[in-house]
Amino acid sequence: MRAVVLISGRGSNMEALLQAGLPVEFACVISNRPDAKGLEVARSLGVATAVVDHRQYHGREAFDAALAAAIDGHAPDLVILAGFMRVLTESFVRRYQGRLINIHPALLPAFPGLHTHARALAAGVRVHGCTVHFVTPEVDVGPIIVQAAVPVLAGDDEASLSARVLAQEHRIFPLAVRWFAEGRLRLRDDGTVALAGQSGAGPALISPLPDGG
Ligand code: GRF
Numbered sequence: 001m002r003a004v005v006l007i008s009g010r011g012s013n014m015e016a017l018l019q020a021g022l023p024v025e026f027a028c029v030i031s032n033r034p035d036a037k038g039l040e041v042a043r044s045l046g047v048a049t050a051v052v053d054h055r056q057y058h059g060r061e062a063f064d065a066a067l068a069a070a071i072d073g074h075a076p077d078l079v080i081l082a083g084f085m086r087v088l089t090e091s092f093v094r095r096y097q098g099r100l101i102n103i104h105p106a107l108l109p110a111f112p113g114l115h116t117h118a119r120a121l122a123a124g125v126r127v128h129g130c131t132v133h134f135v136t137p138e139v140d141v142g143p144i145i146v147q148a149a150v151p152v153l154a155g156d157d158e159a160s161l162s163a164r165v166l167a168q169e170h171r172i173f174p175l176a177v178r179w180f181a182e183g184r185l186r187l188r189d190d191g192t193v194a195l196a197g198q199s200g201a202g203p204a205l206i207s208p209l210p211d212g213g
Contacts, residue, residue: 001023001024001025001077001078001180001181002024002025002027002074002075002076002077002078003024003025003026003027003076003077003078003079003080003177004026004027004028004029004030004071004074004076004078004079004080005017005018005026005028005029005030005042005080005082006029006030006031006032006067006071006079006080006081006082006084007029007030007031007036007038007039007082007083007084008031008032008033008036008083008084008085008086009033009036009037009038009083009085010036010037010038010083011029011036011037011038011039011041011042011082011083012038012083012166012169012170013082013083013103013169013170013173014029014038014041014042014080014082014083015038015041015042015045016169016170016171016173016174017080017082017173017174017177018041018042018045018047019045020174020177020178022174022177022178022181023178023181023182024078024177024181026047027048027074027076028047028048028049028050028070028074029042029047029048029049029050030049030050030051030052030067030070030071031049031050031051031052032051032052032053032054032063032067032084032085032086033051033053033054034051034053038082038083039051050070052066052067052070054086060087060088060089061089061091063086064088064089064091064092067092068092068095071096076099077099078099078100078101078177078180078181079096079099079100079101080101080102080173080177081100081101081102081103081135082103082173083103084102087139088135090137093135093136093137094137096135097134097135097136098134098187100134100135101132101133101134101135101145101176101177101180102132102133102134102135102140102142103130103131103132103169103172103173104116104130104131104132104133104140105117105130105162105165105166105169106119106120106128106129106130106131107127107128107129107130107131107147107149108131108133108140108141108144108147109140109141110125111123112139112140112141113139113140116128117158117161117162117165118158120152120161121152121156121157121158121161125152126151126152126207126208127149127150127151127152127205127207128149128150128151128152128161128165129147129148129149129150129165129168130147130148130165130168130169130172131144131146131147132144132145132146132147132172132173132175132176133145134187134193143187143191143192143193144192144193145176145179145180145185145193145195146172146175146176146179147172148165148168148169148171148172149205150164150165150168150205151205151207151208152207153208154208179195183196184196184197
């Protein structure tokens with residue numbers, strides 16, 4: 001199985017994928033920003049990199065066409081959005097439908113879009129988390145593959161909460177890619193995802209608990 005990873009910045013999720021020992025050939029890491037830190041990380045791990053700089057294209061259609069050309073040169077089975085911060089056109093998404101996945105730093109369908117951790121804090125939710133999902137044309141609503149929940153603690157700020165969520169992103173993204181590579185994910189007609197051979201769930205997360213609870 002061959003995959004292409006798209007990034008825009010730091011690339012910690014991309015690094016988690018490259019380091020996870022997955023049965024996947026990572027053909028290329030592509031960034032829309034030439035200065036993305038993740039590009040150096042990918043190169044240091046021996047993975048080819050490319051840049052398709054969105055500032056050099058007029059409009060989303062032109063950028064997405066260039067991006068698709070760069071991707072298709074590697075004939076990937078899976079295209080992974082790992083902190084890729086551009087909204088993609090419907091034609092781009094349809095081209096890769098069923099083999100395009102994204103990680104989102106919230107428990108979808110709660111908090112789609114940006115600034116998820118600040119919004120979770122403002123809403124006072126007690127549980128927050130992250131989601132890996134198939135991408136559909138509407139942003140952050142595609143079929144959910146796997147989620148991880150974390151407690152929101154008294155005294156949390158955006159930095160502490162995002163760090164707690166990110167640690168779980170680095171766990172569930174490799175899981176989802178492994179399941180895809182193993183052919184265990186199937187999109188049901190109702191738009192949900194079936195996981196073949198699912199063996200159980202983690203413990204319930206109750207937050208907050210009384211002292212000693
Ligand atoms: C992650 O929180 C991801 O969920 C979001 O953007 C952030 C990217 O971080 N889409 P990194 O580049 O993977 O470190």
